[in-house]
Amino acid sequence: MRLLVIGKFGTEVSQACKIATDKGAKIINAENIEQGLQKLLSGDGVEAVLIDVEQDIARFVIETMREHITTPIIAYGINADSKKAALSIKAGAQEYLPLPPEEELIAAILESISDEKLEMISSSEVMKKVVELAEKVSPSDASVLITGESGTGKEVMARYIHSKSNRKNEKFVSVNCAAIPENLLESELFGHEKGAFTGALNRRIGKFEESSNGTLLLDEISEMDLRLQAKLLRALQEKEIDRVGGSTPVKVNLRILATSNRDLKKEVKEGRFREDLYFRLNVIQLQLPPLRERRDDIKAFAAYFSGKFAEQNSLAKPKIADDAMRALEAYEWQGNVRELENTMHRAVLLSNKGVIDKNCLMLEGIENSNENTNGSELKTLVGRTVSDVEKELILNTLGSVSGNRSKAATILGISLRTLHNKLKEYEASQQVA
Ligand SMILES: Nc1ncnc2c1ncn2[C@@H]1O[C@H](COP(=O)(O)OP(=O)(O)OP(=O)(O)O)[C@@H](O)[C@H]1O
Ligand SMILES: [Mg+2]
Known part of the structure; x- marks a missing residue:
């Protein structure tokens, strides 16, 4: 970074x-x-x-x-x-x-x-096959389209391919096509010349030139609009780009990887994605299966993430109890690896005497023996404002982890910054009162 x-x-x-x-x-x-x-x-x-x-x-x-x-x-x-x-x-x-x-x-x-993640866990047979294929195609310059549900590890796979390629010592640049507003994406990718549009007071080098000799990941490519798709296709075919407002094309030498969690073939059929671009990108397709279809990976992920988060929090690596492991292996994991990662993060923070048991997982639909949000408690919440209940929840959570803000933020599922802001708000309102 x-x-x-x-x-x-x-x-x-x-x-x-x-x-x-x-x-x-x-x-x-x-x-x-x-x-x-x-x-x-x-x-x-x-x-x-x-x-x-x-x-x-x-x-x-x-x-x-x-x-x-x-x-x-x-x-x-x-x-x-x-x-x-x-x-x-x-x-x-x-x-x-x-x-x-x-x-x-x-x-x-x-x-x-940050985006520097590079561990590639694969223990199930299906995932091992996908990784094998990825390793086989890594050294070539062929475009690779990585598909799969949200949280299956598409970005991790893209970085892995780069790390195994001949370009591994060059830059890996990633552009999230969904996160950048449509009208700014063109300049982000291709750069612009001075005077290209009102406000362009300088020349800007875009991501295509920035990643020259390296790898460019076009993340969530299905979100790119049709006009820009045409420009991208030209860049891939000609291996040169036009900066916005530029009159001389610039040669680029890069490897393109793309990800999508939509079915691009269907997008093509419905006229939202150019067919010719689809074929250009889809030289090789790596399809990452959802976690529920590779349950043999769950144990390896659980061990890996519990170790990672224990280390981050300066704790000894906790043991995962048998009932917890059974629950993990049986769960649906709609959010795939990302959901499992968050679950293990929370579980590490809630672990007791170095053990993660089923209660620490707090999985939806799986009964916790210390569950306390029963019907009558819900009824007592009626009549109170959301912000009031939120305050109580935040303060109680903070209390339960001895005031450790980063632990509390993780358990609450909010950013550390949001937690800081909320606490400041409460402090300020107390001073007023
Ligand atoms: N094989 C893997 N080994 C290690 N970590 C993984 C693996 N797959 C996924 N992860 C972890 O799971 C999380 C989600 O992965 P990633 O961001 O690559 O998913 P994604 O498919 O790009 O999701 P989205 O579609 O939401 O962008 C990340 O924190 C990543 O580190
Ligand atoms: Mg992603």
Whole structure:
């Protein structure tokens, strides 16, 4: 993960960067917003921007928007007050990071924007076959279409293919076609020339050029509109791209991987996806089966995730009790591997004396012996406001994990940032009352 830090490099910022670097991030520094903008335009692969609240964040946000840049912007403040934090969010920053840094918070922010996952678990026969096929096609430059339900591991597979390819020492660049607004996606992919549209005051290098010699993942490609599909097809056929507003094509040399959780053939039939592009991308198709069709993987995943989350929380790896394992293996897993991952994360935090039993899993439809939300308790909730009940739930959860905010946030299924904000809100309302 590459982070661009805009502002003076004082002690607190260095501390924060050290934590981020230890967690695998690369830091690029810019002294002011002009320099920062140039770095973003140059195709340096910046994945998030950290900017000092003392900088003119509003102007920076406007300038990145003008250039159709969608990189997330996080403001930081050194011993700053909550007013400044609020102002930075109002100016367009997505998050606010108080410094001196809290390691936990930096880890959470990095995790929310990070994409460096590379463990490929496969223990079932079906999955082993898919991985085998992936390894076979990795060294070639053929496009690969990776399909499967949400949470089956399509992105993990894309990274795995890159890591096994001849391009493994080059960049892996991923563009989520569903997350970027339609009108900004073209510039994100192909870049633009100065003056290409109102607001394009500079040349911008897009992801195609950024990933040249490497691999470009077009994530959720079914969400790309038809006009852009035509441009993409041309780029794949000619191995050259036109920057928006550009008059000379630029040669690119890259390998394309694409994912979709929709049935692209059906999209073609219904006129939402170009058939010629489908054939171009679908040279090889890797279909990831849903987790419920490869139950032999569940045990390996449960062991892997419980180890991973125990380590993250500085706990010894818990033992998974037999009844818990049986429940895991029998469950439907509509959310696939991602759901199992979240379940194991919660289970590690709820584990008791180093053991994960069935109660720690909190699986829907599976009875917990300490279940306490029975009918009469639900009735007592009637008449209370949602925010009131929410407050009680948040405070009780926090109490049950001895005030550990990251544990509480995980159990509640909200971000650490949301939890911080809620607690601030409660504090403020108490001061008023
Ligand atoms: N084979 C695997 N080995 C290790 N971790 C995996 C594997 N498959 C999935 N995961 C984990 O499960 C989660 C979901 O995987 P991923 O993001 O690749 O799914 P996806 O198919 O791209 O989902 P979506 O369609 O929602 O984007 C990730 O946190 C990933 O690390
Ligand atoms: Mg994905």
